[in-house]
Amino acid sequence: MSDVSLGRSTRPTRPASFLRLLYLAGLAVLFALPALIAIANPFGPTEGCCRYADSSTHTWLDAAGTGGGAAAWEFYFEAAMDYDLAPTDMSEAEVTYHNIGTNYVDVEWYTSSLEPPAIGVAQCILDVPADPTRCNHWHVRFNYPTSSTATQRHHTACHEIGHTVGLDHETSPTSSSCMKSTTSNVTFSSHDTTVHINPKY
Ligand SMILES: [Zn+2]
Numbered sequence: 001m002s003d004v005s006l007g008r009s010t011r012p013t014r015p016a017s018f019l020r021l022l023y024l025a026g027l028a029v030l031f032a033l034p035a036l037i038a039i040a041n042p043f044g045p046t047e048g049c050c051r052y053a054d055s056s057t058h059t060w061l062d063a064a065g066t067g068g069g070a071a072a073w074e075f076y077f078e079a080a081m082d083y084d085l086a087p088t089d090m091s092e093a094e095v096t097y098h099n100i101g102t103n104y105v106d107v108e109w110y111t112s113s114l115e116p117p118a119i120g121v122a123q124c125i126l127d128v129p130a131d132p133t134r135c136n137h138w139h140v141r142f143n144y145p146t147s148s149t150a151t152q153r154h155h156t157a158c159h160e161i162g163h164t165v166g167l168d169h170e171t172s173p174t175s176s177s178c179m180k181s182t183t184s185n186v187t188f189s190s191h192d193t194t195v196h197i198n199p200k201y
């Protein structure tokens with residue numbers, strides 16, 4: 001009981017210090033802005049991100065089966081391929097093979113149990129032997145949909161596909177890119193497409 005009283009008696013000072021903190025955080029962001037813009041959107045392994053795709057045709061395999069919330073993800077994964085990636089200079093194609101000899105599907109996706117707060121993970125499983133800056137075979141895992149909304153699933157599908165073509169996290173405060181983790185954006189930005197994806201592929 002006495003703890004509660006103490007807590008109450010100190011409350012009036014909290015909003016003031018919280019506002020001060022917010023103000024300081026805002027100033028920090030303003031000062032950091034030029035640096036953030038310079039590194040807003042790294043692309044490919046030479047800029048510290050993920051490997052590039054191995055070609056301009058991005059093939060994908062639905063390996064989710066019938067369990068684990070696959071149906072909840074299928075719609076959004078395909079939507080991200082058709083509406084986010086296909087309008088770029090890349091093309092996409094669903095295939096039914098995992099690998100034919102050394103020819104692996106580019107993105108194999110399935111559902112899995114992920115450690116919160118992760119909703120999706122992209123991991124390069126095999127490099128292209130002759131060019132380790134490119135990935136031969138990606139695994140994209142989506143979490144069972146229990147804790148994700150439809151918008152989060154669309155955002156996450158777009159985001160993980162972005163990693164599989166070499167896009168890193170977008171930090172620009174005004175970006176409309178799904179590569180910005182803290183948003184619910186569901187498409188690539190025109191910067192993603194015209195500065196990174198199209199010139200590369
Ligand atoms: Zn595989």
Ligand SMILES: [Zn+2]
Binds near residue numbers: 159163169181
């Ligand atoms: Zn990410």
